[in-house]
Amino acid sequence: MSPRLIRWMFRLSLAGFLATLAVYGALVAALAWPAPLFSHARTGGAITFHARDPLPPEAVRLGQEITALLSAAPLGAPAPVDVWLVPEGPLVGLFFSGSPRASGLTYPVVAPAHVFLRHADIPANRLVRDGRAVPPPRTLGYYLVHEITHLQLAAHVGRWRIVRMPRWINEGYADYVALGPAPPAMVARGLAGLPLPAVEFGTYARERVCVTLALTHLAGGPEALFALDAELPADRPCPVLPEFGIALAGGRP
Template structure:
C-alpha cells in the first residue's frame, strides 16, 4: 500500500500530461484548419481567394494575372480550380500556418490536407516577397512574388494529380524542379544553366545556394530536350545521379 500511492500519483500525472498535450494538439489543428478568422483582410479575383493579415492593395490583380500567365506552363493546372492564398506578414503566422514551423520560407503549400498556399511577408504592390534574412533575394528578377505563388500552386496541382503523399513517393528534384519550371513561366535558359552546372556553379547546387535551378535544369532537360511527357516523368523518374551523368555528357542522349 505504501508503494501504491506514488504509483497512482505518477499515473495521474501521466494522464494529466497526455490530456494537456491532446488538448494542445487539438487546439493547433483547429487553428490550422480554420485560419480565416485570423486574417482580417480578404479579396477575390477570378478563381483566386486571397486572405492577409494586412490590407490587400489593388495591385494584387496584376500579381495574380502574372501568376495565371506562369501557370500556363503547367500541364496540370485547371483554371476553374479555386485557389486559396494566405499572406502571412507576421512571422509567427508563417510559422504557425506554413506547416514547417519555420519563418525562413518564401512560401508553402499544404499538399496533405487543405491545399492552401501560404506566402511570407510581401510587398504586393511591388510584386516581391521580403527576403527572410533582410538582405537581397537571390535570383530576384526571376523570382518575383508571382513566381512564389505559382510555385506553391504547382505543388498542390501535383498533389491533386498524383496523390496527397507525393512528398513521400517522389524525389525532391522532381517536385521542386517542376514547381520551379512552372513558377519561372519560361524564364529559363536551359543551355546556359547546363553550362553553369557543368562548371560547378554555386547557383546550380541547392545545398549551397538554396535555389532550385539545378532541379529545374533536370526537369527542363527531360521535358524540353528529351520530349518526355509529365506523365512519363512521374511514372518512372530517373535516378538523379543518372541525370547528372547525362547533363555532363558532351553529347547528352
C-alpha cells in the first residue's frame, strides 16, 4: 500500500470520525438546550410545559397537580422540571432518538431537568397515539409522574449509579410512584407467572410487582432498593433474594 493511499485513508477516517463527533455533539446540545425550538410555555407548580403552539390554560392546573403528587412521594417535592411537548415530525427523530417508539423520555445524564413527551392532550389528560387515546392507567399525568421520577431518582443516587442501576428498579420504582404499590392480586399474578397486560396494569407491571415486594420486605426502605444490583431473571418473576422472604410456585427457591 502506497504512502499516498495510506494518507488518503487516514484523512477519510479522520473526517468520518469528526463528522460523527459533530452529530453527537449537536444531539447532546439539542437535548440540553431545546428552548430555541419551542416558542410557548406555561408553568404550574414545579413544572414548565414548552410547546411550539400555544398551550391551553389546563397546563397550569396539571403542573400543580403533578407537583403535589410527587411532593407526597418518598423522594419528595421535585426540583423545577421542563417538559417539552414534541410534535410529530422531524423533532421526534431528534428528541426520541434514544427510543423512537416511546411516548416519554428522559436523558438524566445530559439533561437532568428535562422530560420529552409526545402525543400529549393536556385538556383530556391523555396521550393520543395513532388517533387513539392511550387508556388508563397510562394517563398523561401517569407519564409525567413516571418520567419526572426518573429524573428525581437520578438526582438522588447520582449519574454514575443511575446508568448502572438494574432496569427493573429504575422502571419499576417510577411506576410504583406513578401508580402506587402493586395490589395483592397483581402481586399474586406476577409471582404465579401469569400475564400482566399493560392495558390493565401499566407498561412495567412485572417491574412494579418486584419493587412492591422489595419495599415490603427489605429493611432500609427505598435506599436499600436503590442499592441492589440483582438483575431481573428471565425464568423467575422477581430477583429471589433472602431479604424478600418469597418463594416461587411449588416451593422452588
